[in-house]
Amino acid sequence: MAAVEERMNSNPLVQPLLTDFYQITMAYAYWKSGKVLDNAVFDLFFRRNPFQGEFTVFAGLEECVHFVRNFHYSDSDISYLKTVMPSTVDEEFFTFLRGIDGSQVTLSALREGSLVFPRVPLMRLEGPLPVIQLMETSLLNLVNFASLVATNAARFRLAAGWDKGLIEFGLRRSQGPDGGLSASKYCYIGGFDATSNVLAGKLCGIPVKGTQAHAFITSFTPDEFPHVGKLQPVDKSQEPRDFYPVVCNWLKKVTPVLRVLESEVHLGELTAFSAYAVAFPNQFLALVDTYDVISAGSQDRFGRFSLSIKTYQAMPVKGSRCGHEIDTFGIGTHLVTCQKQPALGCVFKLVELNGDARMKLSQDIEKVTIPGKKEAFRLYGGDGRALLDLMQRCDDTPPSPGKRVLCRHPFDEAKRAYVCPSHVETLYHVYWKNGKICSPLPSLKEIQEHVKSSLTLFRQDHMRGLNPTPYKVSLSDNLYTFMHRLWLNHAPIGELF
């Protein structure tokens, strides 16, 4: 856990003031209304999967747990808040704020790296109303982008297949320093093998990889070619050899084979490649599109990659030629900015207060919240694949293997079905309670493996990129009835329709 804590504490911006101002003003109104000890249950969930897909990877949990654990206002926070709150605010409110922490909060959640679906809460927070309200924005901030980019990474992974290398290259186009760090971390969770971001390597232990920039290529000139230095053969017992005559020799041999002229080879570029080989004799690579090759003269089927092949073949040290194939992809901007949909819409809703269910109504059914403190289960069929998620009221009997259970569509009265699961997974685990972390927080690598294995537990038609089938999320009969009764009670009675 020590490594984890060090990692988490590396970003001092994750603190209680990383919140929307209205949380502070609402906390004051709660305090003023005597609601300080009201026991609240809030659900954190989203209403629609991102990228027109039908699944989401849940990420950001560990940071949330540490946020709740470290939650308190410093003296300087309080001093600042006094300057922005209206002068009519009672002084004792600030004493109250100074004294609160996360010790009375219970945080339950799915395992980080689980697949999650619309309306099923990813996280449930229970505790004093103003304290939980004050945590809302930070928790949303920590979960929204983490889950979005982990989902995006998982989608790239599914598209590329498991045998290709995937490297995240997004740092320069991300939302600032931490946007870049978060992207690297959660892309790794979502299934990437490595990142170009060195700080993510240092702080999170993610493998780092990289290629070359055009600046490197353009910094070398033809007149430096004769001075490229000595190359150390793989066999370390051999002395380093002058590389220039070797390259010249091979250049003469390969140009006729590839049917290109020696004049077509940009000697500055060749010098850069040679210098790189001298620096990295066992890890050579070459960026081939700095000076575009006029491919009219070259007849090989690789088109603009001809120079790459030429270069590769000019390297005598590794000895054998081997087949060229594209086996690794580096992805930057589109991955980290989630171009296709740059935000996940997680929300944080009050669902119960002092034991009474609460709900937000809306004429737009999509915005109605499912009231009350709930449990959630994932029901699996005989083939080991997930059938659906089922939400229940906490006092409902949990579903069990081999027993049929009535599963209802949340809003469509007519849509309901009996399901007989072969296996039942309880989705919520308690991560923080009574001031203690009470479930293990796995390493990034373990979370990555959990994502990978989770992706295999769902039918392929839910996972596919094009026109995926929605995975079903259902309510127990009891929860359905309860919700719709509450809805009716809250809907105002108007004139005759």
Added chain:
Amino acid sequence: MAAVEERMNSNPLVQPLLTDFYQITMAYAYWKSGKVLDNAVFDLFFRRNPFQGEFTVFAGLEECVHFVRNFHYSDSDISYLKTVMPSTVDEEFFTFLRGIDGSQVTLSALREGSLVFPRVPLMRLEGPLPVIQLMETSLLNLVNFASLVATNAARFRLAAGWDKGLIEFGLRRSQGPDGGLSASKYCYIGGFDATSNVLAGKLCGIPVKGTQAHAFITSFTPDEFPHVGKLQPVDKSQEPRDFYPVVCNWLKKVTPVLRVLESEVHLGELTAFSAYAVAFPNQFLALVDTYDVISAGSQDRFGRFSLSIKTYQAMPVKGSRCGHEIDTFGIGTHLVTCQKQPALGCVFKLVELNGDARMKLSQDIEKVTIPGKKEAFRLYGGDGRALLDLMQRCDDTPPSPGKRVLCRHPFDEAKRAYVCPSHVETLYHVYWKNGKICSPLPSLKEIQEHVKSSLTLFRQDHMRGLNPTPYKVSLSDNLYTFMHRLWLNHAPIGELF
């Protein structure tokens, strides 16, 4: 400057390891090739304005200056790098890395908050090749998102007009904690009045504002209504008054006027509003869409805002009614994620090495870089509006007011024109040289004002949202000729076309 430094040092993630791994490997190859003292000039620029617009707001400069100022590798950085670099790397390279800093680097740039256009470098870095190369990714990271979101904010500001309030509400959907902080800071620069992000308020001095959450409304029930407490009248010499009878009294008066039934009023919601009024007697506000109003019964032209009006009118303390209008917008997700285009494509290209111009060629003209160390000028017409930007070689005579100068299109030989400016602005200022900050770094407020005044210096057809006219960027005749000669020299000679 002290406040600035404290602000900048608040994010420890801005450090040399916040970079792509290839910068380290390339630095090693430079070192290995004896290019440690090569004097390089790099340009940081973009090729296309974001959001299908024709301008960009330059932001992030101050953070770049501080990054260069603080640039050095710690012992723990070096230890980490030793674990990820190949074992063939010479040990002395790490001694070299441990010793470098930004003292030999010169950073020139436009003023932060200036409008910038494609191909004109926003920033120019000059100094030892490997040192500047090692700074590339961090500088791009600091400029790309900052400029993107500042531009987005400026576009919202132009669309809303200068008389409306604009508040940034994006923290929960941003790319993690710092993504949120950067967004708040640079939206403010771009023309927003305030943010909901309290930490941005504390660290950057931006005004904070907020409204209410549905959770606040749903946390109150009708049975709490009689206990809403006492309201302090504006006249502080008066005693606080019981608010419940006042609200009941007004409710009876306003419902018939608004032609709604008392049964349509959700008493829980009214309790929440009343409690908020008690907490904030001088700053009342109400979130009106928690329990949707059935607007069939209400005939007023405000539709779903009827409850807001009702509530407003139920507040007797402020006394007079006043006209309702939408005078403030709160914008969240679309603003901070830049939904329309979530990344600005700034690049960092080597343009000169040891006094020799370098260029990246491409069959795709858009990707060709403009070689050499350059100066840039903004030429203004007699009406005070900017006519075009002009890039020159450093030894060209600068343009001067009243003297005509030939301005050439960078790629189209036929497009050229004489321009006679009334006023000439030198675009680059030296911000960092010889280990010292050498131009003032203005406050956020001053940068915001610079953006505002800059926006007025361009013709409206460049600024408009729909089909804006491109602002012209040109080369001096000398630079044009120089670039195209170099281009020819670099293009490989192939077989007969």
